[in-house]
Amino acid sequence: MIAETDLEFERCYQATESRDPRFDGWFLVGVRTTGIYCRPSCPSPVCPKRANVTFYRTAAAAQLAGLRACKRCRPDAVPGSPEWNTRADIVGRAMRLIADGVVDREGVPGLARQLAVSVRHLHRLLVDAVGAPPLALARSQRAYQARLLVETTTMPFGEVAFAAGFASIRQFNDTLREVFDATPSQLRAVARRRGHPRPGAGLTLRLAVRPPYDPGGVVAWLATRALPGIEEYADGAYRRALRLPGGPGTVTLRPAPDHVHATFRLRSVADLGAAVARCRRLLDLDADPGSYLPVLAADPALAPLTRAVPGLRLPGPVDGAETVLRTVLGSHAETVAAAFGERLPSPDRGLTHTFPNPAVIAAADVALPPKRASTVRELAQRLATGELCLDEGAERAAIRCGLLAVPGLAPAQVECLMLHALGDPDAFPVADPGLLTAARAHELPADPAGLTRRADRWRPWRGYGAHLLWRARSIVSRQADSRP
Incomplete structure (x- = not known):
């Protein structure tokens, strides 16, 4: 949807003017006159003037510019940019590691070491690509995790600050005031008026999804491959054990078309950020079907399948x-x-x-x-x-x-x-028997060499093409079973 290197002003402004929710997570709208940043679909009754607007790739970049999060549209509660799960360069890899909490656990030198680059070079790459250095990106993530814990749990604020990765209560308080223009007490008071937090075992969150979403396809894929004792599917929920930096934990995921209800039980609540990031990757929640489905639909054999599964996702790994x-x-x-x-x-x-x-x-x-x-x-x-x-x-x-x-x-x-x-969106397991069977059913070449040549049309989304064929096969099987 948005070019990887530039935020084209006119295109971004048109999306903002039309309040197009498809662009939420791709970029943020900074309004200098109000000092806030919003998602493109913010329901504010007045669209900001062009002269007052700047577009940012990340919340961290907007915060570095002195802006705070909009209280109306909650820009921190939207899916992340799909770029970071698909890009294979250093920037994409760094963003995935930061989301997993590497900076909080090992510092920026540890992040640079994992990427085999110098701290200076990494700083330069991230500032050029997303407008913020590693520490600012980690701080922004820390603020979001702290807000989640403040609003969805009854944990004392001192414990929240530690769990979110802050070095002190003062830093925790200052950051939440700066980013959200509210104290922890004020955020929790608003959450209580909305019915949160609710006491009980585990940390329960609502994970945002970029629609359309095909929860049935994702859950069915995971459920049919579940290992007893590690995973289970029952009563519409997929549950699994997680191996996390602070020790083992579990998660219960109930996908819906517009969100995923997630309950985490963790040995260390400091692992919440990593657990959320891995579950988002597992369910491919940040993917943008508007990027890959048009490429697949350009093949006449796949076009009807893309219409049948408009919320196609590529289930990823948690480990x-x-x-x-x-x-x-x-x-x-x-x-x-x-x-x-x-x-x-x-x-x-x-x-x-x-x-x-x-x-x-x-x-x-x-x-x-x-x-x-x-x-x-x-x-x-x-x-x-x-x-x-x-x-x-x-x-x-x-x-x-x-x-x-x-x-x-x-x-x-x-x-x-x-x-x-690895969740490589262009990997193509052409020798898989199920894939070849599905290809034959949809009048595609059913031999590996022929299907490989045909799949060249689907680059760089051949992995989504494979899952589309697998998903279509299950739909056809279900329709056949339902016939009298």
Whole structure:
């Protein structure tokens, strides 16, 4: 929707003038005369004059300009920019790592180290691309997380400040006043009038979604692949255990067309930001169908499918290493997880343990066929030592080469891993039998070479094209089952 490098003033102003919600999260509208920044769809009765408006890519950039968040439209409560989940460059990788809380845990030097660049170079790249340096981006995220905790829990403010990553109560108070023009007490008072926070176990949040959204397709994909003890689907909710920096936790996700109701149970509430970021990535909540569906719809074979699934999403990983090992283990994943997984401090209904970390699997005596055992052990060893790193800042080209170097991993399987473990939107597992079956059903080439050539039309969204075919196959199957 918006160019990756420039915010074209006229286009952004037209979106603001028409209050187009499709642009929420892509950019923010700063109004110098009022000193606030808004989402493009802000319902304010008067559109600001052109001379008074500046457009920003991030809330941090708007805050650096001395602006505070609009109380009417809550620009902090919209989905994030889809760019940060799809861009494979240093900026995209840095934004994903910042969202996961790396700056709070390891500081800017730790972030730069993970990206293999100098702090100075990273600072320059982020300022040029998004208008704010790493510390400002992390501070903005901290303020948003603090507001969530203030409004949705009954935690004392001192605990909220610590959990959100602030160094002191004074810094916490000053930041919330500066960003939201309200004290923590005022924010909580407003939330109470709206019926929040409600006492009870866990932290319950409403995760914003960029519509249209296909919750049935996402949940069905996750539910059919759920590992007992780690994941479960019941009563319209998908639940899973999470391995987080501060220890294991669980989340219950109830997707709806316009939001996702999420309840987190965490060992350390400081992990809330990372848990939210990973769940947003898992459900692909920040994706913009207006970017990839028109590209797919340009192929006559896919056009009717895009109309049938206008909210198509690409389910992502909460833990890249877990996804890779589960995929390679195949039917043995459940047995390995039950034998070597880390037990939760207390079971959460059907959730009893997390998936074992790579070091445990590398050292375990896993009963597998010899060839697969060798591949799993080698892969787990490389993940455990950091030779392969599949976190939010992973460099996709380097990871693809690293996976291809693992004995026993074929190129076709590596494409599957790139799609599901790294969320690469252009990965295309063309050898997948289900994909070839769906392709044949929709008059696409049903041989890998032919389908690969045809899918070149779908770049850089071939991964979404694959999921569109998988999703269409499930719709066709359901329609067939419902016929008398």
